[in-house]
Amino acid sequence: xxxxxxxxxxxxxxxxxxxxxxxxxxxxxxxxxxxxxxxxxxxxxxxxxxxxxxxxxxxxxxxxxxxxxxxxxxxxxxxxxxxxxxxxxxxxxxxxxxxxxxxxxxxxxxxxxxxxxxxxxxxxxxxxxxxxxxxxxxxxxxxxxxxxxxxxxxxxxxxxxxxxxxxxxxxxxxxxxxxxxxxxxxxxxxxxxxxxxxxxxxxxxxxxxxxx
Amino acid sequence: xxxxxxxxxxxxxxxxxxxxxxxxxxxxxxxxxxxxxxxxxxxxxxxxxxxxxxxxxxxxxxxxxxxxxxxxxxxxxxxxxxxxxxxxxxxxxxxxxxxxxxxxxxxxxxxxxxxxxxxxxxxxxxxxxxxxxxxxxxxxxxxxxxxxxxxxxxxxxxxxxxxxxxxxxxxxxxxxxxx
Numbered sequence: 001x002x003x004x005x006x007x008x009x010x011x012x013x014x015x016x017x018x019x020x021x022x023x024x025x026x027x028x029x030x031x032x033x034x035x036x037x038x039x040x041x042x043x044x045x046x047x048x049x050x051x052x053x054x055x056x057x058x059x060x061x062x063x064x065x066x067x068x069x070x071x072x073x074x075x076x077x078x079x080x081x082x083x084x085x086x087x088x089x090x091x092x093x094x095x096x097x098x099x100x101x102x103x104x105x106x107x108x109x110x111x112x113x114x115x116x117x118x119x120x121x122x123x124x125x126x127x128x129x130x131x132x133x134x135x136x137x138x139x140x141x142x143x144x145x146x147x148x149x150x151x152x153x154x155x156x157x158x159x160x161x162x163x164x165x166x167x168x169x170x171x172x173x174x175x176x177x178x179x180x181x182x183x184x185x186x187x188x189x190x191x192x193x194x195x196x197x198x199x200x201x202x203x204x205x206x207x208x209x210x211x212x
Numbered sequence: 213x214x215x216x217x218x219x220x221x222x223x224x225x226x227x228x229x230x231x232x233x234x235x236x237x238x239x240x241x242x243x244x245x246x247x248x249x250x251x252x253x254x255x256x257x258x259x260x261x262x263x264x265x266x267x268x269x270x271x272x273x274x275x276x277x278x279x280x281x282x283x284x285x286x287x288x289x290x291x292x293x294x295x296x297x298x299x300x301x302x303x304x305x306x307x308x309x310x311x312x313x314x315x316x317x318x319x320x321x322x323x324x325x326x327x328x329x330x331x332x333x334x335x336x337x338x339x340x341x342x343x344x345x346x347x348x349x350x351x352x353x354x355x356x357x358x359x360x361x362x363x364x365x366x367x368x369x370x371x372x373x374x375x376x377x378x379x380x381x382x383x384x385x386x387x388x389x390x391x
Contacts, residue, residue: 033328034363096359142358144266173361175266 004052004081013106014043020105035098042075050164050199050206051081054138057195057210058162062086062134066160069093069128071119071137076103076112078138083109093119120147123154131158140165141174145187148176153189157212161191166206181207213305215244216289219254220261220272226253228292236290239299245283247272259283265357273336273367277312277349284343291337300388303381304340312341312349314368315391316380330364332372334380337391349376 021036041047062068066088070078073092082090092114094100100116107114122128122135133156140148140163155161165184169177178184181198184207191211199206215236217229233244233256244256251258259282261272273289275281288304290296307313315335325331352374353360364370371378 032363034330038359038362096356098359144264146263172268172271172365173358175268 004048005084009080009108013108014039017102017105021102031098031102035102039075039102042077046201046206047077048081050138050208051078053197053199053206053208054078054136054162054164055081055085057197057208058082058134058136058160059085061160061194061210062088063132064088066132066134067091067130068134068136069119069122071122071135072139072142073099073103073114073119074139075099076106076114078136079103079112079114080106080108082136083112087111089113091115093117093122120151123151129154129156129159131156133159134162135159136162138162138164140184141168141171141177143176145176149187149189152191155189155191160194160210160212162208162210163188164206164208166204168204178207180205181209185209213240213242213286213288214283215240215242216259216276216283216287217244217246217256217292218270218272218289219246219248219250219292220267220269223269224292226251226255229254229256232290232292235296239296240301242288247275247289265354267357268361270336270366271361273339274350274353276341276343277346279344279347279350281343286340286342288338288340289336294337295390296388297390298388300338300385303385303388304338307340307381308379309340309342310345311377311379312339312346313379313381314339314371315385316383318383330369330373332368334368334372334378335391336366336368336371338381338385338389340381346377352376 018036021031024031025033068088068090070092073079073094076092079090079092090112095118097116100114103114165178167177167179168174193211195210197208217232219229229246245259246254246256247259247261249261262275286309315338317333317335320333
C-alpha cells in the first residue's frame with residue numbers, strides 16, 4: 001500500500017479518521033459502522049493500484065494550467081494520489097454528503113477542492129465545460145450507461161476524459177459493467193482514444209480509456 | 213389485488229415466471245403481472261421495471277414503493293424460487309394493509325449477530341403492500357442508492373436496519389410455502 005501512498009498519510013489521516021469513526025458510532029448517529037468498512041475498501045490494494053494506473057498514464061497528457069475534475073470522488077483517493085504528483089487544481093465532486101465530510105478530514109493537499117455536487121453538471125455548463133479541463137471518472141460501473149453516454153456527448157471536444165469501468169457485474173451497486181475493454185469503449189460516444197488498457201486481476205478486469 | 217412476480221437479469225427465466233404464475237393460479241383468480249425489464253417469452257401481463265434509477269437484482273423490489281408505481285390496487289409479490297404448497301391467501305388477506313407485510317423468519321431471533329452484521333428477521337420472499345401508501349420505503353433508499361446497495365446485502369436488511377414501519381404475516385404462512 002505504501003508503495004504508492006506515503007506512510008505518513010495513513011499515520012496522520014487515515015488511522016485517526018477510522019479511530020474517530022469508531023468512537024463516533026459508539027455514541028452518535030452521524031455515521032454508521034459501515035462507513036469504516038467503506039473507507040477500508042477505498043484503500044484496498046487493487047483500488048490503489050488502479051488509481052495509480054490513472055496517474056501513470058495520465059501525467060504525460062496534463063499541462064500545468066489544466067484544471068482536473070474528479071467525478072464521484074468517493075473519499076478522495078483519486079484526488080489525493082494525483083495531488084501527490086502534480087500541483088494542478090483538482091476539484092473532487094461527490095454526491096454522498098458523508099463522503100464529502102470524511103474526504104475533507106482526509107484531505108492532505110491544498111490544491112484539492114471538494115464539492116458536494118453532481119460532477120456531471122460540468123458537461124451542462126459552458127463555463128465548466130472548457131477545453132483546459134481533464135475529467136476523471138473511475139467509477140463508471142456505478143453510473144447508468146445512458147446517463148454516462150449523454151453526459152459525454154456534451155463534452156468539450158478539446159477536454160480530456162479518463163474513464164474506468166470493470167466486469168464485476170455481480171456487485172449489487174454496479175449497474176454499468178462490461179465484459180471487455182472493447183465493449184466498454186463501444187458503450188461510449190465516439191472520441192479520439194489516446195490510451196486504452198486492461199488491468200487483469202485474479203478475480204476481475206478493470207478497463208481504462210483516456211480520450212478527447 | 214394484483215400478484216407481482218419479479219424477474220430481473222438472467223438468474224431466472226421466463227419459464228420460471230410462467231410456472232410460478234401457474235402454481236399461484238391454483239389458489240386465486242387475481243391478475244398476475246411480471247415486473248421485468250425483459251418480457252421475452254413471459255406469457256402473463258407485464259409491468260416494466262422503471263429505467264431510472266437502474267437497480268440490480270432484488271433491489272428492484274423497492275420500485276414497488278415509488279410514488280409513481282403504476283398499480284393502484286393492493287399487491288402481493290412472490291419470489292420465483294419459493295414453493296407454494298398450500299393456499300397462502302387467507303393468511304395474506306387478513307393483514308393491516310396500511311403498512312407493508314413481510315415473512316417473519318422467527319428462527320433468526322436466536323442467532324447471536326452483532327448490530328453491524330445488519331442481519332434481519334424479515335424475509336421479502338413474499339410481501340404485501342398498498343401502493344403509494346408507504347413512500348418512505350423508497351425515499352430513504354433513493355437518497356443514497358449507491359451506498360445502500362454497498363452497505364446492505366439485500367432489501368430485507370435495509371428495511372430491518374432502517375426500522376421502517378412494517379408488519380409480518382402470521383407464522384402460519386410458513387405452513388403454506390417452502391422457502
